[in-house]
Amino acid sequence: MKVSLNSGVLEGNNGPVLSVVFSPNGQRLVSGSRDKTVRIWDADKGTQIGDPLTVHSGDIFSVAVSPDGKHIVSGSQDNTIRLWDMETRTQVGDPLKGHTNYVTSVAFSPDGQHVVSCSGDETVRLWDVESGTQIGDPWTGHEHWVRCVAYSRDGTLVASSSHDETVRIWDAAKHEPIDAPLKHGSVVFSVSFSPNGKQLASGSSSREIRLWDVETREQISKPFSGHASFVSSVCFSPDGKLLVSGSYDWTVRIWDVETGGQVGEPLRGHDDWVQCVTFSPDGRKVASASRDSTIRLWDIDNYITWARL
DSSP states (O other), rough: OOOOEEEEEEESSSOOOEEEEETTSSEEEEEEEEEEEEEEEEETTTTESOOOOOOOSSSSEEEEEEEOOEEEEEEEESEEEEEETTTOOOOOEEEEEESSSSSEEEEEEETTTTTEETTTSSSSEEEETTTTEESSOBBBBOSEEEEEEEEEETTEEEEEEEEEEEEEEETTTEEOSSSSSOSSSSEEEEEEEEETTSEEEEHHHSSSSEEEOOOOTTTTTTTTTOSSSSSSEEEEOOTSEOOOOEETSEEEEEEETTTTOOSOBOOOSSSSSSEEEEOOOTSSSEEEEETTEEEEEEHHHHHHHHHHH
């Protein structure tokens, strides 16, 4: 028995798509690409809304949408962060400048007042959205490129992952690391907090996904294994029961968080590395961005039911 999963292919980018995220209401997708554009998509129709946002002068490594759905933030190879108005598709204020290397990841705080970013300059930085200014000094401690940052849902913690083969958990208010770094043992490309904030997932060049207890900072159970190449992106489902991962093996995979087992077969369709994966707010769809210049939407609701029969 086979189930149709691919509910849409979003085409139009002129280069690898490096980041994709749903709006909080699930009606739109926002993507960032190596063609130096940010694009907004209708998540139901699979069509692009308006013209691409084209102010950046380098690859767009990361995009995020504010909790109220009104703003987009993008981080780029041009070392800048830019804020955009979702409706007017215009830049808000001046670029946020301070990083001295590529901005590799950006994330909004749950209250929408701050943006956290990381960079090839080995730092994590915090920004005030309203004023567009950096808050305090850069957060230092990583010894190589920082690849990904993520906020806990309550906004008290930030996680960062790095080429230095570690994950760090930071106190968002004090701007300082909590305890020693979590040693992954391989380049860590992506991190994601569970919705309840108790677990942290990380994906790495070891082809594995590791799950960590946020409070004890100890690894939980064995690594999730199955990908045949680097795990580039991980994301928890809204209910925290599932994890989606994307890999350089061109596949997207769904995992049962409690058992660590893969749910069903790998989701195939991309013709190159999968760079980013994300769940829709209702947990019924997954979006994946790829080096093949496309975004794919996967209708996983029926798939999960079928896979568990």
